Amino acid sequence: MISLIRTTSILTxxxxxxLSPFAALANDLLTLKIEGVTGSLERNVKxxxxxxPKSDVQRRAFIFNAEDNINAALHSMGYYNSKIEQxxxxxxxxxxxxxxxxxxxxxxxxxxxxxxxxxEMRNDVLFDQWLSQLSIRPGDRLNHGVYEDLKAQLLTLSxxxxxxxxxxxxxxxxxxxxxxxxxxxxHYDSGKRYHIGEVxxxxxxxxxxxxxxxxxxxxxAPYSTGNLGQLNRQLLDTGYFSNIKVLPLxxxxxxxxxxxxxxxSPKPDHSIELGLGVDVGNTxxxxxEPRVRVTWRTPQIxxxxxxxxxxxxxxxxxxxxLTTYTIPLTHPxxxxxxxxxxxxxxxxxxxxxxxxxxxxxxxxxQLESSKLLFAVIRQQRLGHQWILNYSxxxxxxxxxxxxxxxxxxxxxxxxxxSKTSRGDNSLDPKSGFLQYYSLEYADPNLGSEVRLTRLQxxxxxxxxxxxxxxIVSRLDLAANLTNENNLAQIPPSLxxxxxxxxxxxxxxxxxxxxxIDSINxxxxxxxxxxxxxYLMVGSIEYQYYVTPSWRVATFIDAGNAFDVNQIEAIxxxxxxxxxxSPIGPVKFDVGVGLKETDTISRPWRIHITMGAEL
Numbered sequence: 001m002i003s004l005i006r007t008t009s010i011l012t013x014x015x016x017x018x019l020s021p022f023a024a025l026a027n028d029l030l031t032l033k034i035e036g037v038t039g040s041l042e043r044n045v046k047x048x049x050x051x052x053p054k055s056d057v058q059r060r061a062f063i064f065n066a067e068d069n070i071n072a073a074l075h076s077m078g079y080y081n082s083k084i085e086q087x088x089x090x091x092x093x094x095x096x097x098x099x100x101x102x103x104x105x106x107x108x109x110x111x112x113x114x115x116x117x118x119x120e121m122r123n124d125v126l127f128d129q130w131l132s133q134l135s136i137r138p139g140d141r142l143n144h145g146v147y148e149d150l151k152a153q154l155l156t157l158s159x160x161x162x163x164x165x166x167x168x169x170x171x172x173x174x175x176x177x178x179x180x181x182x183x184x185x186x187h188y189d190s191g192k193r194y195h196i197g198e199v200x201x202x203x204x205x206x207x208x209x210x211x212x213x214x215x216x217x218x219x220x221a222p223y224s225t226g227n228l229g230q231l232n233r234q235l236l237d238t239g240y241f242s243n244i245k246v247l248p249l250x251x252x253x254x255x256x257x258x259x260x261x262x263x264x265s266p267k268p269d270h271s272i273e274l275g276l277g278v279d280v281g282n283t284x285x286x287x288x289e290p291r292v293r294v295t296w297r298t299p300q301i302x303x304x305x306x307x308x309x310x311x312x313x314x315x316x317x318x319x320x321x322l323t324t325y326t327i328p329l330t331h332p333x334x335x336x337x338x339x340x341x342x343x344x345x346x347x348x349x350x351x352x353x354x355x356x357x358x359x360x361x362x363x364x365x366q367l368e369s370s371k372l373l374f375a376v377i378r379q380q381r382l383g384h385q386w387i388l389n390y391s392x393x394x395x396x397x398x399x400x401x402x403x404x405x406x407x408x409x410x411x412x413x414x415x416x417x418s419k420t421s422r423g424d425n426s427l428d429p430k431s432g433f434l435q436y437y438s439l440e441y442a443d444p445n446l447g448s449e450v451r452l453t454r455l456q457x458x459x460x461x462x463x464x465x466x467x468x469x470x471i472v473s474r475l476d477l478a479a480n481l482t483n484e485n486n487l488a489q490i491p492p493s494l495x496x497x498x499x500x501x502x503x504x505x506x507x508x509x510x511x512x513x514x515x516i517d518s519i520n521x522x523x524x525x526x527x528x529x530x531x532x533x534y535l536m537v538g539s540i541e542y543q544y545y546v547t548p549s550w551r552v553a554t555f556i557d558a559g560n561a562f563d564v565n566q567i568e569a570i571x572x573x574x575x576x577x578x579x580x581s582p583i584g585p586v587k588f589d590v591g592v593g594l595k596e597t598d599t600i601s602r603p604w605r606i607h608i609t610m611g612a613e614l
Contacts (some may be wrong), residue, residue: 134150452482513560
């Protein structure tokens with residue numbers, strides 16, 4: 001019984017101590033107790049008092065200034081009618097004891113806010129925006145920290161917009177202790193706005209006009225750090241430089257013109273990048289395909305800003321070689337001519353042979369194709385984030401279909417426009433919309449094997465809502481318009497297939513589409529998925545963020561590649577786990593096909609993908 005009473009007493013004392021409204025600090029010289037304040041007010045009092053003394057001299061100074069420091073802490077948060085009681089006990093042995101009992105009183109509220117700006121800044125649009133977004137209002141509790149932040153914001157905006165002679169004519173808080181009210185007055189004279197003067201570039205070997213084209217403003221334009229930041233981004237996007245410093249020379253102002261010096265450090269003449277990886281879930285036999293990729297880049301070949309990128313990729317039965325030579329035209333970023341040469345080998349669809357014993361089709365391979373291409377492409381940036389490409393591509397492709405060898409020659413004239421809008425610049429945007437439209441044409445009178453018109457449209461939409469919820473949807477549409485007798489002469493790379501992580505998950509890459517049957521030399525029935533003239537594939541995916549870096553997803557994909565006489569809609573469902581890594585989302589998705597086709601008998605796949613979604 002005695003033990004029970006003793007334990008209960010100890011718990012009662014401990015519980016009372018945890019709930020007591022005071023803070024205790026102690027060392028060998030001083031024990032400090034503060035009662036009556038909690039939360040942010042308590043933290044502010046502690047901050048003003050500072051660390052406990054470490055010597056006798058510091059102890060005396062600490063005690064002498066403590067009440068003034070507490071008053072300063074209370075005033076800074078709007079408490080001007082506080083009462084402070086002090087208890088002090090000087091011990092001969094052990095630390096001295098200092099206690100403060102604080103009654104904060106009623107807080108002071110803001111009765112009036114008077115912000116006036118004179119000078120050219122008064123008509124600045126960004127000043128109006130800043131003023132309209134202020135959160136401080138009459139009736140708020142006075143907080144000196146908020147007032148100081150308000151002053152700093154106004155001064156920072158002034159300097160960022162080029163008002164270098166600006167000064168405060170009046171900056172004060174007037175407190176009426178009798179009525180617990182305060183008036184804030186900020187009167188700022190911005191003076192005249194400075195302008196951007198001569199821009200000089202150092203540390204480069206480019207023709208001067210190339211860098212001049214990158215200036216996102218006219219000379220003598222009103223000064224702003226936004227303009228200089230945009231110039232920095234333009235220079236970075238060229239890929240020519242490893243280090244960029246845009247320096248406004250305020251100390252060398254002439255009149256109202258601020259000269260700007262841009263210090264540039266070129267990238268190395270050559271760089272080689274090695275990539276290793278595997279394809280998981282993109283083969284019809286569900287195997288893992290290793291990939292090795294080597295990329296060689298020359299960011300600046302000559303003083304005219306020419307550059308090249310060459311990549312060689314090895315994968316079983318899918319080697320690729322592609323080189324692109326880029327020539328700036330009227331603008332280094334907004335107008336470029338690209339010359340492209342490539343040699344590629346790839347596989348499409350599924351090839352099967354009918355087994356008379358099992359009465360079933362068995363996989364024997366895929367439709368294989370080898371392609372040589374040369375393309376001339378002009379890429380231009382239009383207004384409102386649109387990008388226009390128009391091109392001429394010469395290609396020859398070799399493949400064997402139904403036992404017949406084909407090697408058609410095509411000259412494709414094409415144009416496409418695209419636009420990508422993002423709600424933010426992250427690799428995992430909260431919102432975004434991608435749209436892409438393409439038209440290509442080939443004609444026997446212009447050197448092609450057959451007449452062909454290719455139409456494509458792609459859309460992708462992303463929207464995040466209620467913080468942790470996100471929807472991703474996409475739609476791909478395409479059509480090849482040509483005579484039915486010409487279908488075999490259309491190479492596999494120009495036909496349409498479905499399946500894969502960017503199409504219908506649950507099926508391997510490019511394995512879905514119309515098929516044809518034929519008899520081989522052994523008299524066996526061969527069925528080949530050869531692709532279709534049309535494509536319609538859509539998807540909708542729901543994602544939930546378990547943490548900021550991890551999310552789970554569930555999705556449904558539907559559609560197919562098809563011909564007029566072969567229309568078969570395929571649907572797959574699945575789920576996944578995504579990690580939002582520093583280089584973009586890494587996705588582990590499992591897709592399950594809801595329909596076994598004539599050529600597909602294993603309708604499920606694991607898909608691992610990485611990279612930005614837009």
